Amino acid sequence: MAFGSKTSLAPPKLMAGLGPTLTLLLVSLLVRAAPADIDIHSLCYTYKIPLESSSGQPWCDVQGQLDADNFLSYDSGSDTVKNMSILGVILSATETWKDQIEMLKEAGNLFRQSCPDIKLENLADRGAGSVCLQVMLTCQRISSGNIYGFWEFGRNGQIFLTFRPESEKWEMEHSRAKSLKEKWEKDSDLIKFLKKMSMGDCKRWLKAFVEHQDRNGNYERRRKQ
Template sequence: MTRVAEPGILLCVALLLLLPGRTWARRADTHALCYDFTLIPSPRPGQGWCEVQGQVDWKVFLSYDCGSKVKPISPLGKKVNGTRAWEDQVIMLRDAGEIFKERLPDIKLEDDGNRGSLPLQARMSCKCDASGHTTGAWQFSFDGQTFLLFDPEKRMWTAVHHTAGGMKEQWENDREMAMFLEKVSLGDGGSWLEEFLKCWEEVLEPTAPPTTAPDTAHAHATANGARPWSFPVSLTISVLLCIFWIF
């Protein structure tokens, strides 16, 4: 027989891609662990001086007011509560709150004397891609407006707002703070995210099979053509068709 050229091969590839029950392109997933700190320089009576919210993949799993216990939020928070990662995280949250509190009164912003009296907002983000590579970042804001960024990998400060020059110069010379921010976002954050994700997957996946009655489940599977042997049979038939088509 005469060998069919490229159109035949392309048709075979198209048939394989259309087979049910398989995803041929795998998307690389990136996961993130974030902590949002809000430090209030002059809290009202009964108001805490610090508030923290923790998120995994943008889903809240803890809250903390820097004066009481860290509260687990959502099934994820309850799942990891009491683990070693949770306890280490609690220590970090307390230390971070104290570090920011100590430095808040000394923050100098150029040409805007009132900015320093507003709440300081700090966000730590730690991201891990499918290859296991971890990146970290810190963002510091006043009244929701970003003023300063910190890259822990390069230990580099970047002033985003035009009045943040003094704050940048002051924190560039604070070696203790830079080491702490680097350790949290690149070291601790990556290991905590890995452990939290394991628990997150357990929360999302059902612990028991559906309670559907056997007859109903069988009828549903038959109606949709879903059988455990359907994919191998379809694959075999398609490959044979391709062989006969090409040769």
């Protein structure tokens, strides 16, 4: 399954098979085309972590998107955060922004510690070049007002595991991830952290960012310029 194909404002099964570019485009169209009384939003963070780090190579890169707007970039190698759009500038003035950065760093450290669990020979294809762990956290608020989140783990654009925090279930998308799935299913600390970040932190950030964005009435006009 293509990495990021579940990043949607529609039910995940309806979006299966779409690549990340088409999915993000659809998210943007759904958000902008929705009636004013339907408050639907999506917040997504994508990690890229080299499994074989060379000297000077950052061990973690994070991209943040709100409603398909790439607003944040974090490079752990230089420990720098960049605002990638007008939206990023607006959101960086909030207290939630600071909390978000600290949690993104903590998650990056956790994923880095989990990298030894990932066997390169099981995930790498011949001739595929360097292998990077890709992790995507997605929180979505649908038209009913409910917010749900999930995690996707993959490499080179392909998902191998999905974690559903509400049920604490790991869904194996690729047979090569069987041993990793079995190991992480027994890691109570990892599961606790993933649940906290997806069911607590990410939902809170999404609400706060949308409310702050709504208070800046000129954002949409400036965005379209």
